[in-house]
Amino acid sequence: xxxxxxxxxxILADAAKYDVSCSSSGSNRKNKEKGLGNTGAGICHTYxxxxxxxxxxxxxxxxxxxxxxxxxxSRKSNDIKRAAFTVQxxxxxxxxxxxxxxxxxxxxxxxxxxxxxxxxxxxxQVAKKLRQEHNFNGYIHxxxxxxxxPELIHEAGLYADRLSINLEIPTDSGLKLxxxxxxxxxxxxxxxxxxxxLVKTKEEKKIFKSTPHFAPAGQSTQMxxxxxxxxxxxxITAANYFYQKFNMKRVYYSGYVPISYDKRLPAIGTExxxxxxxxxxxxxxxxxFYGFQANEIxxxxxxxxxxxxxxxLSWALRNMDRFPIDINKDDYQLILRVPGIxxxxxxxxxxxxxxxxxxxxxxxxxxxxxxxAKYFIVCKGFMQIYADKRSDIIKSYxxxxxxxxxxxxxxxxxxxx
Amino acid sequence: xxxxDMYYDGTWSGLLTTIFEIFEYKVFPITLRNSKERQQGxxxxxxxxxxxxxxxxxxxNGLIAKVGKKGYAELWHTYLSELPEAPLLVVRVAxxxxxxxxxxxxxxxxxxxxxxxxxxxxxxxxxxxxKAFTRFQLLADGMYVAVIEPDFxxxxxxxxxxxxxxxxxxxxIFDVKRHYGLFYDGHVTSEVTIDHTSTIANATLVxxxxxxxxxxxxxxxxxxxxxxxKERRNMKLHLQHVPxxxxxxxxxxxxxxxx
Numbered sequence: 016x017x018x019x020x021x022x023x024x025x026i027l028a029d030a031a032k033y034d035v036s037c038s039s040s041g042s043n044r045k046n047k048e049k050g051l052g053n054t055g056a057g058i059c060h061t062y063x064x065x066x067x068x069x070x071x072x073x074x075x076x077x078x079x080x081x082x083x084x085x086x087x088x089s090r091k092s093n094d095i096k097r098a099a100f101t102v103q104x105x106x107x108x109x110x111x112x113x114x115x116x117x118x119x120x121x122x123x124x125x126x127x128x129x130x131x132x133x134x135x136x137x138x139x140q141v142a143k144k145l146r147q148e149h150n151f152n153g154y155i156h157x158x159x160x161x162x163x164x165p166e167l168i169h170e171a172g173l174y175a176d177r178l179s180i181n182l183e184i185p186t187d188s189g190l191k192l193x194x195x196x197x198x199x200x201x202x203x204x205x206x207x208x209x210x211x212x213l214v215k216t217k218e219e220k221k222i223f224k225s226t227p228h229f230a231p232a233g234q235s236t237q238m239x240x241x242x243x244x245x246x247x248x249x250x251i252t253a254a255n256y257f258y259q260k261f262n263m264k265r266v267y268y269s270g271y272v273p274i275s276y277d278k279r280l281p282a283i284g285t286e287x288x289x290x291x292x293x294x295x296x297x298x299x300x301x302x303x304f305y306g307f308q309a310n311e312i313x314x315x316x317x318x319x320x321x322x323x324x325x326x327x328l329s330w331a332l333r334n335m336d337r338f339p340i341d342i343n344k345d346d347y348q349l350i351l352r353v354p355g356i357x358x359x360x361x362x363x364x365x366x367x368x369x370x371x372x373x374x375x376x377x378x379x380x381x382x383x384x385x386x387x388a389k390y391f392i393v394c395k396g397f398m399q400i401y402a403d404k405r406s407d408i409i410k411s412y413x414x415x416x417x418x419x420x421x422x423x424x425x426x427x428x429x430x431x432x
Numbered sequence: 433x434x435x436x437d438m439y440y441d442g443t444w445s446g447l448l449t450t451i452f453e454i455f456e457y458k459v460f461p462i463t464l465r466n467s468k469e470r471q472q473g474x475x476x477x478x479x480x481x482x483x484x485x486x487x488x489x490x491x492x493n494g495l496i497a498k499v500g501k502k503g504y505a506e507l508w509h510t511y512l513s514e515l516p517e518a519p520l521l522v523v524r525v526a527x528x529x530x531x532x533x534x535x536x537x538x539x540x541x542x543x544x545x546x547x548x549x550x551x552x553x554x555x556x557x558x559x560x561x562x563k564a565f566t567r568f569q570l571l572a573d574g575m576y577v578a579v580i581e582p583d584f585x586x587x588x589x590x591x592x593x594x595x596x597x598x599x600x601x602x603x604x605i606f607d608v609k610r611h612y613g614l615f616y617d618g619h620v621t622s623e624v625t626i627d628h629t630s631t632i633a634n635a636t637l638v639x640x641x642x643x644x645x646x647x648x649x650x651x652x653x654x655x656x657x658x659x660x661x662k663e664r665r666n667m668k669l670h671l672q673h674v675p676x677x678x679x680x681x682x683x684x685x686x687x688x689x690x691x
Contacts, residue, residue, distance in 0.1 A: 017647055021654055028658035049599045058564045059673070061684055063660035066669025073659060111648045112655075114576065114601060115568045150600075272663050287663050366538035377541040 024108070026098040030078040030089050031124055034181070034237065035267040039070040039119035039154040041232035042176040050150030051113065054176060054232075058119055071122040071156060072112050076100055076137055080126030084194035085277045086183065086242050089126045093275070099128075105141045106149070113153050120154030120176070121145070127160060131201075135163035135171070142174035154232070161201035165208050172212060177232040177264070180205055185253045189243030192279060209234045210261045233264035240295065241288040242271040242280055248318035251298055255309035258302065268295040294320040301327055304358055305351050324410065328354040331391055332406040339402065342394035343372045354413075355387030386416050434459045440481040440519070442466040444511055447519055448488035450481045451526045460527075464520040491526070498529050499537045506537075509555045510548055512585045521547060559586040563593055565678050566605060569634075569649070570642040576603040579632055579681060587614055595621050606632045634681070649683045656684035 040057030059068035077099035078089040088095070100108075109121045123141055127134050138157050145151040157175040159168055171178055180202050184190040187199055209230065216229040236257060238250060254266040270292040273283045298320060301307035305327070312326050313319070321329045331338065331354050340349050342364060350361045363381045367373060372395040379385050390401045390409045401409060438461035440446040454460055459479055467480060495504045507522050525544050528536060539545050561582070568576035576598070580587075587607050591614055594605065598616070604624070606613035612625045613632075626632070679685040 021651060024651055025654050025658045028655050032659045032661055046596050046599050051598070051600055053596050055593075058560070060564050061656065061682065062670055062673040063656065064667060064670045065661045065664035066666035066673065067659075067661070067664075068673070069656065069659060072655070108651065111644075112652060114598070115570070115648060115652070116566050116578070117652050270664075272661060289664065363538075363540040367540040370534070370536065370539040370541065373541055380543075380546050381540050 023098040027075045031073045031075045035269045037070045044152050046152050052153035054154045070119045072118045073122040076125035078126045079128045088274045102140045122156040124158035131160045131162040135160045135167045139171050146174045159205050172230040178230050179235040181237040185238045185245045185250045206261050235265040237267040240268050240270050246318045247320045248313040251313050298326045338391040339393045339399040353391045355384035435462050436477045436479045437463045438479045439467040439470050445488040446483040448491040449483045451491045452487035503537045510551045513551050513555050555584050558584045559589045570645050571640045572642050578605045581609045
């Protein structure tokens with residue numbers, strides 16, 4: 016028994032690892048009646064050697080699958096070891112890992128066996144058992160199986176903190192090419208249902224405090240990056256659409272890890288596009304926390320993100336007429352636009368300048384990256400001496416004084432040619 | 433205002449009493465040290481604080497009125513860092529709070545406030561790490577035990593978290609560096625100490641393990657290896673998030689052994 020469960024765990028964790036999401040925050044579930052667990056701001060209990068956070072027990076219920084999506088390691092035609100957990104095995108693993116403080120909860124996904132509803136029903140059973148039989152109040156993230164019935168999705172929402180359906184390929188044409196058996200409509204339909212339910216629950220909670228939880232941490236989705244020839248503009252526009260239209264809590268970007276000799280995909284050995292992935296996350300942050308519009312980051316004139324500089328600096332260099340920003344006078348939203356000033360520093364600037372005007376030294380101490388910010392600001396004792404400089408000159412100044420951690424090796428390779 | 437070398441008993445109440453006496457006696461510390469370090473001989477420029485709960489409470493209430501519960505907690509967290517410069521910094525910042533008519537807690541351009549915020553950030557990071565890296569082992573008698581060795585004295589700061597989370601299991605978290613722990617018996621949490629000659633270590637806990645403990649520790653290690661994506665290996669980032677000094681208490685790092 017012990018040996019088999021170990022092997023199953025290895026197979027089904029390995030198959031689940033390409034799902035990036037590991038978030039355990041955003042829920043508000045408290046420990047009730049002296050039960051087990053609660054949710055909070057999210058905790059990463061460890062980090063794997065690839066530097067990724069491990070917050071949840073992230074596994075597939077099974078990697079048997081009736082589909083043959085080219086980008087997926089569990090595709091039907093792939094010659095790999097297959098395994099399946101029983102509902103009870105997943106429950107026992109979750110409880111025992113949780114009690115030892117290894118994890119914040121469970122992230123359960125699955126290959127599709129028999130059909131969508133049959134699979135979804137098993138996922139819901141696990142969550143239901145954890146909540147009802149074990150009074151488990153830790154975090155549960157369930158994958159919603161495309162084309163599962165609304166009744167099952169509703170039930171999933173009653174037990175899970177977060178639900179997600181992966182878009183997988185950002186463009187419809189890419190999806191048709193790599194997963195001809197799947198269709199976008201089957202993914203969109205449950206997203207729409209979830210969005211409506213989430214809005215409804217929120218409204219009802221305002222009137223009846225006792226309204227039962229419905230996926231309090233909302234829904235999220237994931238796109239694979241670099242498997243098909245999509246542009247950054249297509250990716251960011253798609254992400255923006257799903258944030259706006261479906262109130263997504265998060266859109267995740269997963270750099271494609273080559274796992275197949277299929278000619279439709281990048282060959283095995285192709286480097287994972289981690290730098291591009293990083294730039295996409297930076298763009299995502301700009302939209303969610305910095306008040307940027309998608310078309311300010313990428314547009315028809317600028318469809319690809321720069322790899323050598325971050326998207327905020329890139330925007331600033333394309334919009335030099337908006338600068339300089341006055342640190343001691345301008346609004347928070349404008350200060351946020353300055354390269355080298357993050358949300359934390361911007362808030363500190365607003366708080367500290369009430370006590371007196373700030374100079375460059377203050378900014379440095381507050382945590383501003385002054386070597387970037389200085390081209391875009393004025394403050395006490397500092398005039399804008401770079402105002403008439405061209406943006407390409409400023410860019411080269413900045414690149415000479417800083418180095419992207421993602422590109423340090425990539426740059427050296429490029430210089431060989 | 434006379435500048436003096438000050439001594440206190442090293443406790444939080446003692447530090448609050450110190451703040452009270454600065455205003456009471458119109459003195460200000462050049463140095464602030466533990467009374468145990470006090471040399472023979474009484475000099476004019478020395479002032480020893482004797483802890484009085486009444487004075488400490490008045491300072492606590494005064495600080496809360498001035499800079500709020502959060503502002504008060506920040507000073508306490510700074511004290512818990514146990515850094516040599518922390519007590520004097522707490523006194524300096526507290527008197528800055530009392531002497532300024534405004535609420536200056538968010539004056540991030542002020543040197544002492546900046547220094548304080550930096551320490552608070554480190555303490556808060558360590559608190560968060562202990563919420564993350566504390567690993568319980570199940571003993572045969574049904575108790576869950578964890579051994580920790582935090583950089584700062586953060587055990588008081590994680591009590592509520594573990595109490596709320598593991599309300600239905602008995603647990604003990606023991607700080608081997610400071611020789612004390614928190615024990616939750618299923619109802620209340622209390623502080624426990626053991627005598628200085630003995631200690632609790634992972635090696636001695638093994639004999640007391642529940643029969644399933646090894647299975648789950650092994651499953652966790654296998655899980656940890658299986659979710660890693662080799663093509664994305666990034667040891668620099670890994671070490672940044674899981675610094676080596678914590679490895680000896682983490683199963684997945686095989687309790688400190690190189691994998």
